[in-house]
Amino acid sequence: MPLTLSDSSPISLTRVETNEAPFIARCADHTDGVVINLRFDTPPKHETLKRAALRARLQFLIDLESWRLPYLKGPEDKSFGSDAQTVLAKAASLPLDPTFFSDPGLADGFLRAAITAQVGASLSFAPDFQFRSLEDPWFGVNLQCIKRMRTLAPRMPIAAWVHVTLETMLSGVLPFVAERYARELPIGTSLALTVSDMNLERSPEEIATYLSAGEAFAAHGLRVLCDRSGEVAIAAACAGFASGVMIGNRIYRSAPPSPKYDSPYNPAIRLAYFDGARARRVRRETARRRGENGKLGCRVSGDACKAIEAQDDENIELRLHAAHEMRESLRRAHALGARKLGSQWREADQKHLRGLAQALELAEARSQEA
Numbered sequence: 001m002p003l004t005l006s007d008s009s010p011i012s013l014t015r016v017e018t019n020e021a022p023f024i025a026r027c028a029d030h031t032d033g034v035v036i037n038l039r040f041d042t043p044p045k046h047e048t049l050k051r052a053a054l055r056a057r058l059q060f061l062i063d064l065e066s067w068r069l070p071y072l073k074g075p076e077d078k079s080f081g082s083d084a085q086t087v088l089a090k091a092a093s094l095p096l097d098p099t100f101f102s103d104p105g106l107a108d109g110f111l112r113a114a115i116t117a118q119v120g121a122s123l124s125f126a127p128d129f130q131f132r133s134l135e136d137p138w139f140g141v142n143l144q145c146i147k148r149m150r151t152l153a154p155r156m157p158i159a160a161w162v163h164v165t166l167e168t169m170l171s172g173v174l175p176f177v178a179e180r181y182a183r184e185l186p187i188g189t190s191l192a193l194t195v196s197d198m199n200l201e202r203s204p205e206e207i208a209t210y211l212s213a214g215e216a217f218a219a220h221g222l223r224v225l226c227d228r229s230g231e232v233a234i235a236a237a238c239a240g241f242a243s244g245v246m247i248g249n250r251i252y253r254s255a256p257p258s259p260k261y262d263s264p265y266n267p268a269i270r271l272a273y274f275d276g277a278r279a280r281r282v283r284r285e286t287a288r289r290r291g292e293n294g295k296l297g298c299r300v301s302g303d304a305c306k307a308i309e310a311q312d313d314e315n316i317e318l319r320l321h322a323a324h325e326m327r328e329s330l331r332r333a334h335a336l337g338a339r340k341l342g343s344q345w346r347e348a349d350q351k352h353l354r355g356l357a358q359a360l361e362l363a364e365a366r367s368q369e370a
Contacts, residue, residue, distance in 0.1 A: 003059060003122035003157070003190060004032070005223055005243045009334045010236075012327035013061065015228070015248035016040075016049060023319050024052040030324040033059030035246050038117055039082045054120060061246075062118045064088055066127035067163045068259045069096045070138075080259040087113045088127070098137035101144055111149050115156065123190055124153060128161040132168050134176060146184045159190040162217075165257045166197045170206065174213035178220050187221030192246065196257040199230035200280070200352045207232055207355070208362035214241045215367060228255040231279040233326075235356045238333035238341045239363060245330055249274075249322040271315050273307060274322040276329040278350055284310075284318070300324045338364065 005011060011032040016023060018040040027034070034053055041047045053060040068083050072094045077084050084094065091113035093100055101107045110127065118124045126149040131139035142160075150158050160181055164174070181191065198210055210232065217224050218241035225244040226236045230253050236242040247253055250271045273287035274280075276299055282290075290296035291308040298305035298321055306314070307321030333341055338360045345357035 003061070003244075005190070009331045010242045011244040012323070012330050013059075013225070013244060013246045014323045014326075015063075015246055015252040017248070017251065018045070018049075020319075021048055021052040023316055024049060024058060025056055026316065027320060027323055028056055028058055030320045031327060032244075033061065033122065035061045035063055037063045037065055038086050038088065039065060042082045042085045042087075050120065059122045060120075061123055062121045062125070064114055064117060064125060064127055066114070067130050069094065070129065071259050072096070083259075087117050098141050101141050107144070107148065108152065111145060111152055114149070115153050122157070123159040124149070124156045125159045125161050125192065128163055130163050130165065130168075132165075133171070133173060134180070139177075143180065143184055146181075150184075157190075159192065160185055160222075161192040161194070163194040163255075164196070166195060166202075166206070167257075169195045169213060170209060172209075175216040178213075178216040178222070181217070182220035182222065185222060189222055190225055190243070191217055191222045192225040192227050193217065194227040194255050195229065196255045198228070198232055199254040200232065200355070202232070204355045204358035204362060207235065207359035208366065211236060211239050211241075211359060211363035212366050215239065215363070217241070218243075228252055230254050231352070232356070234279050234329050234333045235338075235360060237330040238336055238338045239360060240334070240338065242330075245326070247326060249319045271318050273318060274325045276325040278348075279329065279353060279356070280350070298325065300328045 013033045013035050014027065014031040015035045024034055036049045041049050050060065066088060068080060069089055069092055072084055074094050075084050083089055091110045114127050115124060126145040128142050129138040131142065146160055162177060193214060195210055214224050214226065214236055223243035224241055225246055226233050226242045227246040229236065233242065233245040233247060237245065251269055272281035273284055275282050275296060287296055287308050297308065301324065305321050307317045310317040342357045342360040345353040348354055
């Protein structure tokens with residue numbers, strides 16, 4: 001099923017966790033599709049999530065997470081879970097470095113493994129690796145993978161992925177990256193953009209740099225999918241360059257700079273209630289209290305949405321609410337546009353909304369200067 005992208009509003013794709021087959025079975029009316037990490041469907045899981053998406057007739061993407069492979073020390077390295085057990089890792093020589101791709105036979109075997117892993121997905125991403133500059137050998141590998149994968153799978157909808165750290169983005173390199181990628185990709189190609197640590201903790205100047213980077217890719221005719229940028233994704237939607245957003249309901253709301261990150265162990269990250277009107281997540285107890293006072297509720301399903309009163313054994317209700325509330329937030333932001341929504345945010349009581357308004361103004365000013 002090809003990925004359905006529209007100029008009228010960005011699509012919302014939910015990043016799922018390792019045990020979320022029940023969510024996939026129920027989410028078709030709440031989200032536009034799901035993103036599945038390849039390592040989550042690696043044995044002993046045996047494509048449980050992928051099969052659930054196929055049964056639900058749901059659009060899905062596979063995140064190869066190839067950028068993590070250079071961090072592995074060898075085929076038995078379990079530092080980051082099941083990365084070394086994926087079909088992609090088994091086609092590589094670990095530890096992986098750029099010289100691996102100088103052998104055409106090895107490189108083609110790796111790319112064929114990537115193609116196989118994404119059979120049935122709405123897009124097939126070329127493997128990608130983090131880079132720090134245009135001179136970084138991994139940057140050249142990324143372009144090589146795009147070129148060769150388009151040759152190996154000429155009838156498949158090939159997409160690209162750019163994955164950089166916040167530091168790399170702030171260096172100002174991404175507009176130049178956009179120009180180089182545009183040479184290799186036809187107009188209309190989807191491109192996922194991941195910038196580590198992009199969330200509401202960033203300054204207006206940093207968020208503006210992110211928005212400008214996204215606009216640079218879109219200006220070359222690429223369809224940008226904003227990956228794990230938290231509530232900043234709503235600003236990207238109203239800025240107009242985002243064709244889609246990929247975000248989790250609990251974790252996978254922002255991206256780490258490396259697999260060696262210090263975030264809390266996953267179960268310690270609590271599921272929260274997503275308040276789309278204020279573009280923030282609130283504690284369940286707070287949401288329940290505000291709901292009882294008539295100050296908070298679902299903008300999409302109204303009383304039919306049971307998330308606000310969901311008990312601890314009804315987490316799926318909060319996940320479904322987060323999915324449809326984020327989709328609605330993106331649609332509303334896109335419909336209002338940067339100026340109108342920015343004007344509303346400037347008058348908001350919440351500091352983070354005023355910061356987003358400032359970021360939109362800075363990004364627009366930079367665009368006009370360019």
